[in-house]
Amino acid sequence: MRNVKLIIEYDGTNYHGxxxxxxxxxxxxxxxxxxKGLTGEMVELTASSRTDFGVHAxxxxxxxxxNSSIPGDRFSYAxxxxxxxxxxxxxxxxxxxxxxxxxxxxxxxxRYLIYNSRFPSAILRNRAYHVSYELDFESMQKAASxxxxxxxxxxxxxxxxxxxxxxxxxxxxxLERDDKIISFEISGNGxxxxxxxxxxxxxxxxxxGRIDADDIPKIIESLDRKRAGRTAPAEGLYLVxxxx
Amino acid sequence: MRNVKLIIEYDGTNYHGxxxxxxxxxxxxxxxxxxKGLTGEMVELTASSRTDFGVHAxxxxxxxxxNSSIPGDRFSYAxxxxxxxxxxxxxxxxxxxxxxxxxxxxxxxxRYLIYNSRFPSAILRNRAYHVSYELDFESMQKAASxxxxxxxxxxxxxxxxxxxxxxxxxxxxxLERDDKIISFEISGNGxxxxxxxxxxxxxxxxxxGRIDADDIPKIIESLDRKRAGRTAPAEGLYLVxxxx
Numbered sequence: 001m002r003n004v005k006l007i008i009e010y011d012g013t014n015y016h017g018x019x020x021x022x023x024x025x026x027x028x029x030x031x032x033x034x035x036k037g038l039t040g041e042m043v044e045l046t047a048s049s050r051t052d053f054g055v056h057a058x059x060x061x062x063x064x065x066x067n068s069s070i071p072g073d074r075f076s077y078a079x080x081x082x083x084x085x086x087x088x089x090x091x092x093x094x095x096x097x098x099x100x101x102x103x104x105x106x107x108x109x110x111r112y113l114i115y116n117s118r119f120p121s122a123i124l125r126n127r128a129y130h131v132s133y134e135l136d137f138e139s140m141q142k143a144a145s146x147x148x149x150x151x152x153x154x155x156x157x158x159x160x161x162x163x164x165x166x167x168x169x170x171x172x173x174x175l176e177r178d179d180k181i182i183s184f185e186i187s188g189n190g191x192x193x194x195x196x197x198x199x200x201x202x203x204x205x206x207x208x209g210r211i212d213a214d215d216i217p218k219i220i221e222s223l224d225r226k227r228a229g230r231t232a233p234a235e236g237l238y239l240v241x242x243x244x
Numbered sequence: 245m246r247n248v249k250l251i252i253e254y255d256g257t258n259y260h261g262x263x264x265x266x267x268x269x270x271x272x273x274x275x276x277x278x279x280k281g282l283t284g285e286m287v288e289l290t291a292s293s294r295t296d297f298g299v300h301a302x303x304x305x306x307x308x309x310x311n312s313s314i315p316g317d318r319f320s321y322a323x324x325x326x327x328x329x330x331x332x333x334x335x336x337x338x339x340x341x342x343x344x345x346x347x348x349x350x351x352x353x354x355r356y357l358i359y360n361s362r363f364p365s366a367i368l369r370n371r372a373y374h375v376s377y378e379l380d381f382e383s384m385q386k387a388a389s390x391x392x393x394x395x396x397x398x399x400x401x402x403x404x405x406x407x408x409x410x411x412x413x414x415x416x417x418x419l420e421r422d423d424k425i426i427s428f429e430i431s432g433n434g435x436x437x438x439x440x441x442x443x444x445x446x447x448x449x450x451x452x453g454r455i456d457a458d459d460i461p462k463i464i465e466s467l468d469r470k471r472a473g474r475t476a477p478a479e480g481l482y483l484v485x486x487x488x
């Protein structure tokens with residue numbers, strides 16, 4: 001038995017998220033089917049996180065156990081020949097049997113793209129969140145600066161989700177602007193369900209003047225989802241990197 | 245009778261180019277149909293240039309004559325509601341009757357994206373030319389520096405094409421690299437058929453060591469298409485701006 005780690009890029013537009021579901025095409029299914037085509041085995045792929053419908057990945061990490069004799073670094077080449085072109089295995093390697101893509105993860109980096117322009121972009125459709133209202137970028141930057149640190153992020157968690165603790169440490173939250181594209185990068189030791197999308201939605205509400213940038217600390221302290229802003233849509237979100 | 249000018253962004257992936265063809269979906273047809281839906285008129289849209297199958301535009305310019313009373317600047321809003329999301333009218337305005345998107349054009353800017361990495365990109369598929377061979381970027385930059393100026397570009401024209409003169413003036417040819425993405429921007433008073441794609445293909449051949457960067461002046465002088473490099477594929481090409 002061997003353990004193989006994959007680094008995966010995908011365009012989430014045409015998938016009902018990562019995780020296997022009945023009657024819906026998912027990224028996990030599609031890669032498991034390619035592995036079956038290659039090795040004959042029906043493996044179970046474990047990912048660092050289960051991205052939602054429409055969310056993209058530049059560096060999703062997953063692992064699976066196999067009895068195949070294919071060298072670890074050859075899986076990428078072989079699987080890419082079997083996969084559709086919106087899923088690419090960027091790297092593959094054999095890892096120790098105790099590696100687990102989810103439980104061993106020490107942190108992650110996400111990117112979120114906002115396209116801030118009167119009309120949507122044809123090229124960036126399904127790749128960025130279109131906001132037609134002219135956003136106040138400097139206020140958004142100020143708001144973003146309050147997120148790094150260790151906080152209880154209950155205010156930025158989708159209601160109904162349940163995890164043991166909602167305390168997370170954010171190490172980086174940087175907002176940059178290049179003409180009409182606003183890019184937000186956030187790194188931390190873990191993220192609650194929809195946390196990045198709610199943080200971005202809150203930044204957009206700050207940019208529209210609906211939330212004051214300096215209220216962010218109070219919103220975090222309130223532990224109240226209703227105090228934070230909207231949930232930004234899936235299509236702007238990219239899982240960039242997973243740290244081990 | 246009024247003359248309306250449109251600035252258009254499109255993802256060319258799903259279109260058989262700009263120009264109307266029998267039994268094939270084109271950008272021109274799709275916009276003309278939207279105008280018919282809006283005004284009831286079957287107009288003829290004239291574009292600055294007829295982009296090929298798979299080529300994108302960030303700032304294609306086209307114009308049409310109409311008897312409609314819709315204000316020029318409202319066409320963008322109204323047409324975007326009727327168009328598919330891979331075509332966006334970024335701006336519309338009424339212009340003088342003698343404006344002609346093609347004949348009045350004084351120049352154009354194109355961008356070409358190369359994705360230089362071992363494996364293709366899921367996110368940039370249909371958006372960039374994937375080259376897995378590790379390109380020598382500095383040699384490519386040197387090669388690019390020979391293009392600005394007024395030259396007979398017969399060596400960089402698709403064979404079989406016929407125009408009165410193949411002399412064109414290139415005002416800018418800049419190559420930049422950001423990690424795996426190589427971006428080439430070229431501006432000039434006009435471009436021969438496939439000229440940008442042959443120039444890029446030649447730069448790629450330089451990057452692979454198949455053509456010497458310092459041979460570019462001789463290749464230009466030869467007026468021989470066979471001396472230049474490959475034709476880079478359509479999916480990396482963007483019509484960025486048209487000058488009047």
